[in-house]
Amino acid sequence: xxxxxYVGHAGRDAALDRGWLLGHFKDAGDPRHSEDVEIKxxxxxxxxxxxxxxxxxxxxxxxxxxxxxxxxxxxxxxxxLAEQGDYVVWGxxxxxxxxxxxxxxxxxxxxxxxxxxxxxDPE
Numbered sequence: 107x108x109x110x111x112y113v114g115h116a117g118r119d120a121a122l123d124r125g126w127l128l129g130h131f132k133d134a135g136d137p138r139h140s141e142d143v144e145i146k147x148x149x150x151x152x153x154x155x156x157x158x159x160x161x162x163x164x165x166x167x168x169x170x171x172x173x174x175x176x177x178x179x180x181x182x183x184x185x186x187l188a189e190q191g192d193y194v195v196w197g198x199x200x201x202x203x204x205x206x207x208x209x210x211x212x213x214x215x216x217x218x219x220x221x222x223x224x225x226x227d228p229e
Contacts, residue, residue: 112137120147130219146214150176150206159203167216168195174210179203187212 119127129144144165169178171187178185178194180202185194196202 110137116147117149120149125149125214129216130221141219142217144214144216144219146212146216148210148212148214150174150210150212152206152209155205156203159201161201163196163200163202164198164220165216165218166195166197167214169193169204169215170213172211172213174206174212175208176210176212177205177207179205 114127116127123131125146125148127145127147128138128140130139130141132139169176169187170193171190173190176187178187178196180196180200186207187194
């Protein structure tokens, strides 16, 4: 791999790292390493939901619906993304959760990329 170029496939690469394509968690020599931004290609079967609410968030996030129907829950409202290209942005300190109402593909961008922040896998 050249340290300035990476060519991949979102679906295949995402399967290797919980959906994440780019962020601080990639090796420092990898062009997908970034401390500024994280990008995730999320593939979710119908009924898939976040294991628990994300709280005390320190990043800003953008989530774009590629396909399917995807609901984001916030403390004071829920937002359903139903049409390709629908998106939602939320800022620091906004608690959230989500559920795939239909089989869905979403693209998530979060910034900055924060080491050590991870919702534990469900047991």
